Amino acid sequence: MPRPKPGVMDIAAYVPGRESAPGVEKVYKLSSNETPLGASPAVAAAIADVAGRLELYPDGAAHKLRDAIARAHGLNPGNILCSNGSDELLGLLCQTYLSPGDEGIFTEHGFLVYRIQIMAAGATPVVVRETDFTADVDAMLAAVTEKTRIVFLANPNNPTGTYLPVSEVRRLQAGLPRHVLLVIDAAYAEYVRRNDYEAGIELVSGNSNVVMTRTFSKIHGLAGLRIGWMYAPEAVIDAVNRIRGPFNVNAMAIVAGAAAIGDRAHVDAAIDHNDKWLARVSEGLTALGLEVTPSVGNFVLMHFPDAPGKTAADADAYLVARGFVLRRLTGYGLPNALRMTIGSEEANLGTLEALRGFMAVTS
Numbered sequence: 001m002p003r004p005k006p007g008v009m010d011i012a013a014y015v016p017g018r019e020s021a022p023g024v025e026k027v028y029k030l031s032s033n034e035t036p037l038g039a040s041p042a043v044a045a046a047i048a049d050v051a052g053r054l055e056l057y058p059d060g061a062a063h064k065l066r067d068a069i070a071r072a073h074g075l076n077p078g079n080i081l082c083s084n085g086s087d088e089l090l091g092l093l094c095q096t097y098l099s100p101g102d103e104g105i106f107t108e109h110g111f112l113v114y115r116i117q118i119m120a121a122g123a124t125p126v127v128v129r130e131t132d133f134t135a136d137v138d139a140m141l142a143a144v145t146e147k148t149r150i151v152f153l154a155n156p157n158n159p160t161g162t163y164l165p166v167s168e169v170r171r172l173q174a175g176l177p178r179h180v181l182l183v184i185d186a187a188y189a190e191y192v193r194r195n196d197y198e199a200g201i202e203l204v205s206g207n208s209n210v211v212m213t214r215t216f217s218k219i220h221g222l223a224g225l226r227i228g229w230m231y232a233p234e235a236v237i238d239a240v241n242r243i244r245g246p247f248n249v250n251a252m253a254i255v256a257g258a259a260a261i262g263d264r265a266h267v268d269a270a271i272d273h274n275d276k277w278l279a280r281v282s283e284g285l286t287a288l289g290l291e292v293t294p295s296v297g298n299f300v301l302m303h304f305p306d307a308p309g310k311t312a313a314d315a316d317a318y319l320v321a322r323g324f325v326l327r328r329l330t331g332y333g334l335p336n337a338l339r340m341t342i343g344s345e346e347a348n349l350g351t352l353e354a355l356r357g358f359m360a361v362t363s
């Protein structure tokens, strides 16, 4: 029978966040960092317009979407490449820059897609320890060898919610050999409210070995349509354009993304909602006696006591039975933690109330 190429069967497939709670009528899905505000109302109208013309191929260069992104961020559309979710982009970058024997670096609790895509390209994943659940630039630089070709940094990181200030990202870039590609995955950039944070635009503009990836899945509420993009030097865009699917971004995604990024008021509303509830949820969890890793994203990492009946697995079972679906993180090396997406007021308060009940249970 046909045999997958070496390494493929060593890959552990990505397990998405759970979406249902068996036997529970009302489910609050807080497992995949989706926005409780949904997409901009402008999206539905844009999609309806395209829905009557689905026999036509989409614009393979996604001009309309790239122009809208360029306008929103003040970029040159020629330095933007769009994709079927930013996950696709992470894979395309690995396929473009990694050969068997090469090494790709990411951090201890980094996004699992990096490992999968490095291995899919036949290269070797190199995992670097973190400090306080945060990427450690010195440790990352120490892991660079003559085989290193790509370094992934999620900033802020999922599932920890921690971030590196721009000075640290600059130090990482400055310490890398020029032939090593630094991929800054800024999926949650819009949520970050810190003066020392930058998504990565300046770093890309000033260097030939840095790219920044972004997504419409989180703050824009379009996870179901699959839209990602990267801002990158022309040479990187040119290389990736040669291997991507010619119509990798579908017709609905092109118009929906353009409509969503044009609705600044909707984005601002999502930021305000998150600011308010990220603080309240973090304080609420801390008040319950849980250890909370300070987050700048739209989710929060909570750590459970290592006591019988009080572990993350116990909490997860307790919450799911009440319709609150959070994210277990065993695959991320965090077996005794859960990640909670900041949801609606009802979802947030309900989860805190349920966790209060869980912590009060004497076993």
Ligand SMILES: *Cc1c(COP(=O)(O)O)cnc(C)c1O
Pocket: 033, 084, 085, 086, 087, 088, 111, 154, 157, 158, 185, 187, 214, 215, 216, 217, 218, 223, 226, 227, 228
């Ligand atoms: C959610 C997320 C993405 C976005 O993935 P899409 O394929 O665009 O939906 C990328 N990176 C990280 C770290 C994420 O958490």
